[in-house]
Amino acid sequence: MGYRSDVTLIFYSLNLDELPFASIKLWFDENYPRQVASDEWGATFDTDDHRWVMVTYEQVKWYDDYDHVKEVRAAIGRFNDIFDTADEQKAAWEMVEVGEEVNDIQHTHSEWADFKLWVERRIHLN
Numbered sequence: 001m002g003y004r005s006d007v008t009l010i011f012y013s014l015n016l017d018e019l020p021f022a023s024i025k026l027w028f029d030e031n032y033p034r035q036v037a038s039d040e041w042g043a044t045f046d047t048d049d050h051r052w053v054m055v056t057y058e059q060v061k062w063y064d065d066y067d068h069v070k071e072v073r074a075a076i077g078r079f080n081d082i083f084d085t086a087d088e089q090k091a092a093w094e095m096v097e098v099g100e101e102v103n104d105i106q107h108t109h110s111e112w113a114d115f116k117l118w119v120e121r122r123i124h125l126n
Contacts, residue, residue: 012052033071
């Protein structure tokens with residue numbers, strides 16, 4: 001069966017006056033890998049009021065040697081190449097990976113991230 005994770009990525013402008021949302025959306029549409037041979041990835045894509053683009057994967061095997069994960073990481077690299085300048089970054093990205101183990105939470109991000117993503121765990125009674 002394998003170890004599974006929930007993974008969320010978000011791409012956003014740090015200043016909509018300098019870098020409109022349309023630039024982020026255009027980059028996303030042209031660069032983010034969407035065509036996946038397996039239904040296992042089942043990503044959902046969302047935007048909020050023209051401020052950010054978010055991708056969510058639920059219960060996937062998020063292994064660095066999987067082709068789709070490699071493609072996502074390559075897309076993040078292209079995002080940095082386009083929007084990161086010598087003085088500042090005009091846009092940011094964040095990725096949160098929550099594994100099956102209670103303490104398995106990884107939050108990676110670009111240098112200038114606003115930390116829009118966070119994890120909240122709750123205990124529920126069935």
